[in-house]
Amino acid sequence: NAGVTQTPKFRILKIGQSMTLQCTQDMNHNYMYWYRQDPGMGLKLIYYSVGAGITDKGEVPNGYNVSRSTTEDFPLRLELAAPSQTSVYFCASSYRASTTDTQYFGPGTRLTVL
C-alpha cells in the first residue's frame, strides 16, 4: 500500500491564481481530511469528508473548496490564492470505528503565494 499520497510536493503561486492540491489514499478509508499547518503551529482542519459525495467544513474553510467523487480521491481547490494561504497542506484518511480513529497522513504540499 502506498498509503496517502499528495501532489505536488511544492508549488509557488502568484496572488489570484488558482490550483488544485491532489490527495489519494489506497486504504479504502471512508474518512478523509485536509489540514493546513503554518510555521511553528499545530494543524488546523480545513475540510473533511465522511464518504464519497459528502463533505463538511472544518475550522478554516474560507478560500478553499473540496469535492469527493470517489472513495480514493479528495482534491482541495484554491480559487483565488492569497498570501495568507502560504502554508504546508496535509491530507489524511482514517477508518473510523467506535473506539479508534487513527489518521494516516500524506507527506504534505508546501505552498507559497507571492
Next chain:
Amino acid sequence: DAKTTQPPSMDCAEGRAANLPCNHSTISGNEYVYWYRQIHSQGPQYIIHGLKNNETNEMASLIITEDRKSSTLILPHATLRDTAVYYCIVLNAGNNRKLIWGLGTSLAVNP
C-alpha cells in the same frame, strides 16, 4: 472538546526514557487521549491512544492518571530518530469528532 497543555520543549539523552507529560483537566468520560508525532515537517504519525487504562505498543507506553486529568507518553529507549514534535490530543468518541491540534512538545534527543 477538552483542551490539552504540554510543555513547549524537552530534552532527553539517547538511550534513556523520554517522559512527555500532557494535562487535560477538562476531559470528559467519552474522550480519548491520542498521541501523534511530527518529524521535521513530515506528515504527523500516530503513536498510541487510550481511554482510561494504560496502553503499550511497539512504539510507546501511555500512562493515564486515575482521574484522567493528565497523561504521560513514555518512549522507553529514545533514539535520535525520536526527535520530533509530539502532540497530545483529546478526541470525543461521538460522531462529530475532529482532532484539535495544539502546539505540542518539541523533543530533542541528544547523543
